[in-house]
Every structure is written in C-alpha cells, then in structure tokens.
Amino acid sequence: MQHQHYGGGDATQRIARIASHLNPHKLQMEGNTDLELANCRAKGGSSGFKVAILGASGGIGQPLSMLMKMNPLVSVLHLYDVANTPGVTSDISHMDTGTVVRGFLGSQQLENALTGMDLVIIPAGVPRKPGMTRDDLFNINAGIVKALCEGIAKCCPNAIVNIISNPVNSTVPIAAEVFKKAGTYDPKRLLGVTMLDVVRANTFVAEVLGLDPREVDIPVVGGHAGITILPLLSQIKPPCSFTSEEAAYLTSRIQNGGTEVVEAKAGAGSATLSMAYAAVKFADACLRGLRGDADVIKCAFVPSVVTELPFFASKVRLGRNGIEEIYTLGPMNEFERAGLEMAKKELAGSIEKGISFATK
Ligand SMILES: NC(=O)c1ccc[n+]([C@@H]2O[C@H](COP(=O)([O-])OP(=O)(O)OC[C@H]3O[C@@H](n4cnc5c(N)ncnc54)[C@H](O)[C@@H]3O)[C@@H](O)[C@H]2O)c1
Numbered sequence: 555m556q557h558q559h560y561g562g563g564d565a566t567q568r569i570a571r572i573a574s575h576l577n578p579h580k581l582q583m584e585g586n587t588d589l590e591l592a593n594c595r596a597k598g599g600s601s602g603f604k605v606a607i608l609g610a611s612g613g614i615g616q617p618l619s620m621l622m623k624m625n626p627l628v629s630v631l632h633l634y635d636v637a638n639t640p641g642v643t644s645d646i647s648h649m650d651t652g653t654v655v656r657g658f659l660g661s662q663q664l665e666n667a668l669t670g671m672d673l674v675i676i677p678a679g680v681p682r683k684p685g686m687t688r689d690d691l692f693n694i695n696a697g698i699v700k701a702l703c704e705g706i707a708k709c710c711p712n713a714i715v716n717i718i719s720n721p722v723n724s725t726v727p728i729a730a731e732v733f734k735k736a737g738t739y740d741p742k743r744l745l746g747v748t749m750l751d752v753v754r755a756n757t758f759v760a761e762v763l764g765l766d767p768r769e770v771d772i773p774v775v776g777g778h779a780g781i782t783i784l785p786l787l788s789q790i791k792p793p794c795s796f797t798s799e800e801a802a803y804l805t806s807r808i809q810n811g812g813t814e815v816v817e818a819k820a821g822a823g824s825a826t827l828s829m830a831y832a833a834v835k836f837a838d839a840c841l842r843g844l845r846g847d848a849d850v851i852k853c854a855f856v857p858s859v860v861t862e863l864p865f866f867a868s869k870v871r872l873g874r875n876g877i878e879e880i881y882t883l884g885p886m887n888e889f890e891r892a893g894l895e896m897a898k899k900e901l902a903g904s905i906e907k908g909i910s911f912a913t914k
C-alpha cells in the first residue's frame with residue numbers, strides 16, 4: 555500500500571507538517587515558533603498572493619473566506635477576527651485547494667495576521683437592523699476600522715486595502731487619515747468596496763430588460779449609502795434606453811438594495827452572501843491588477859479628484875500599484891446630473907465626519 559507523503563523537506567519539516575495537521579489550531583493560534591512551522595507548511599501552497607480577511611468569522615467573512623480559499627491567485631489566506639476563528643479556520647482548511655489557511659484570534663494576534671500581506675479585506679463591524687441607516691453604525695464601526703488600519707500601517711503598509719465595513723462613505727476617509735498619521739498613506743492602495751451596487755444594478759436592470767445579468771455592465775458612482783449610490787443607466791452596456799419612469803424605478807431599487815435585504819432579514823443582519831460574492835469579484839480584480847493583467851476596470855470608492863470631493867466612487871483601472879487610473883464620470887443625462895448634485899451634498903458630510911473622527 556502507498557504511504558501518505560507530506561511534501562518535500564527533511565524529516566523535521568515533515569513531522570512539523572503532520573503535527574500541524576493533527577492540531578491545526580495549536581499551530582495557528584500560538585507564538586512565533588508555531589508561526590515558523592506554519593510558514594514551512596506554506597511552502598506547499600500554490601504561488602500567488604497573501605490575503606488577510608479581518609472580520610473573517612462574520613456573516614460576510616465566512617463565505618468570503620470560503621470563496622477566497624477557492625481563488626487560485628491566493629497562496630496564503632489569513633483569517634482574523636475577535637471571535638470564532640479557530641472553528642472557521644479548521645472548517646475552511648479542509649477544502650482541497652492550493653491556498654494555505656491560517657487563523658488568528660483577538661487583537662494580540664492582529665500583527666501576525668497582517669505581516670507580509672499583499673491584500674487586506676475588511677468586513678469587520680456591526681451590520682444594520684431594520685430602521686437604521688448605515689451612518690447609525692458609525693459609532694461602533696469607526697473605531698474598529700481605525701484600530702485595524704493602525705495594524706495595517708504597522709505590519710503591511712504596502713498592502714492593498716479593501717474596506718467593506720459601513721458606513722463606507724466615512725470608513726474610507728478614516729482609513730486614509732490613519733495611514734497619513736502613520737506616514738504610510740498611498741491613495742492608490744485604498745479602496746472602498748462598492749461592487750455590490752454594481753452587482754445589484756446589473757441584476758435589477760437585466761431583470762427589467764430580459765437580459766442575462768452577466769452581459770450587462772452599469773457604472774455606479776458616488777458613494778455607498780442611499781442617494782449617494784448613483785447608477786449611470788445612460789452608460790449601460792450593451793447600449794439601451796430607459797423611459798423616465800423606468801430610470802426612476804431602477805435607480806431607487808439600486809439605491810435601496812441594501813435596505814431591501816435588511817428588511818427581508820428582519821433583524822438578522824444585512825447582505826452577506828451577495829456581498830461575499832461581490833467582495834470576491836472585487837478582490838480578484840485587485841489581485842489580477844497586482845499580477846499585471848491589462849484592462850482590469852471596476853467601480854470603487856477611492857481618494858479622487860474626479861469631483862471637488864476628496865473621495866468618490868467611479869471606475870478605476872487596477873494594476874501592479876493598485877489604482878493606476880481613475881476615470882471621469884463621462885456623459886450624464888439631466889436625471890443623473892441632478893442625482894449627482896444630491897449625492898455630493900450628502901457625501902461631503904459623511905467624508906468630513908470620518909476625517910474629523912480620525913484626526914480628533
Ligand atoms: N460595502 C458593502 O457593500 C457592504 C455590504 C454588506 C455589509 N457591509 C458591512 O459589512 C460589515 C459586516 O457585516 P456582517 O454582516 O459580516 O456582520 P457580522 O456581525 O455578521 O460580522 C462582523 C464580524 O466582525 C467581527 N468583528 C467585530 N469587531 C472586530 C474587530 N475589532 N476586529 C476584527 N473583527 C471584528 C465580528 O466578530 C464578526 O465576526 C457591516 O458593517 C456591514 O454594514 C458592507
């Protein structure tokens with residue numbers, strides 16, 4: 555009978571690998587020696603990028619971690635949370651993909667979770683309940699994002715950072731201020747994830763037009779809350795025109811997509827599964843950019859000069875340094891221009907709120 559092989563290396567390394575398989579949590583959850591053993595395991599992994607998910611045990615974090623474990627561009631996946639990472643890590647580590655998974659629990663392990671990462675995705679924080687706005691989450695989530703970004707500035711200042719935690723219109727400015735304070739700010743590497751707005755726009759519009767949503771592409775600009783979410787239906791691909799009633803209905807449904815899910819979940823949280831799907835689509839685009847693929851273009855809420863506001867969501871081209879190019883908004887109809895003015899007004903306040911929180 556064939557014996558099981560545990561990869562290359564000398565006997566000590568093989569024993570370490572076997573030990574790690576027998577007790578993966580001990581290996582992942584303790585000090586430096588164990589981390590060195592974990593690194594020796596990582597050599598068996600596929601070549602690719604190192605990705606950390608902060609808030610990995612949550613409603614978004616779990617399916618996001620699962621989908622990132624399936625991404626062939628990811629060689630090492632670090633799962634960090636303040637709760638339940640041993641279970642989530644053990645579960646996901648049994649998937650027979652090339653990605654090596656390690657878990658990190660609690661703030662004393664944040665630095666180990668972040669060291670050496672190429673991409674950090676942040677879905678940590680509380681979600682909405684019915685009747686709440688995203689801004690109602692500010693008091694809790696602002697501090698969480700600030701602390702996590704301080705860790706990033708210290709341990710992986712060159713990583714691309716994808717911020718999912720709400721209110722995105724304020725948490726991205728908070729992250730920027732933390733990085734500025736630490737002297738590590740690179741506006742090309744900070745992106746607020748608005749991909750779910752694009753995913754919803756493509757889905758809802760395809761439904762109305764009787765098209766396959768995979769064939770539809772609609773830029774969504776502005777921000778990620780209510781009227782700051784501005785779908786540019788006039789720029790739809792494939793080209794297509796809408797009556798003013800259709801445009802008003804679709805715009806409102808896209809702007810309220812998050813609330814639609816919050817109400818349907820009736821107190822059990824907000825979008826998690828569609829968000830994990832959208833986050834992976836976006837993270838994969840960031841990694842393809844880092845790899846050097848051409849023409850990787852997605853919408854995101856980023857440091858921007860496209861409008862007079864310091865942050866704005868629009869189409870960006872992703873490359874080896876993160877954001878390589880930010881596209882202007884392009885031609886808009888009267889309905890969209892009016893929407894833009896309303897969006898900017900609200901966005902200005904949310905951005906300012908984030909900046910003053912982080913600089914106080
Ligand atoms: N950008 C978007 O499009 C979008 C879409 C959906 C949800 N969200 C936001 O994502 C966030 C998470 O949503 P969810 O449904 O996954 O919530 P959740 O409560 O299910 O999960 C949040 C996770 O964060 C963890 N956490 C809390 N404090 C932490 C800290 N200091 N460090 C690390 N982890 C910490 C929790 O332990 C939990 O596991 C919310 O703010 C929500 O509003 C954004």
Ligand SMILES: O=C(O)C[C@H](O)C(=O)O
Nearest residue numbers: 682720811812813824825
């Ligand atoms: O709506 C929410 O609170 C979560 C998220 O921002 C969403 O758009 O689904």
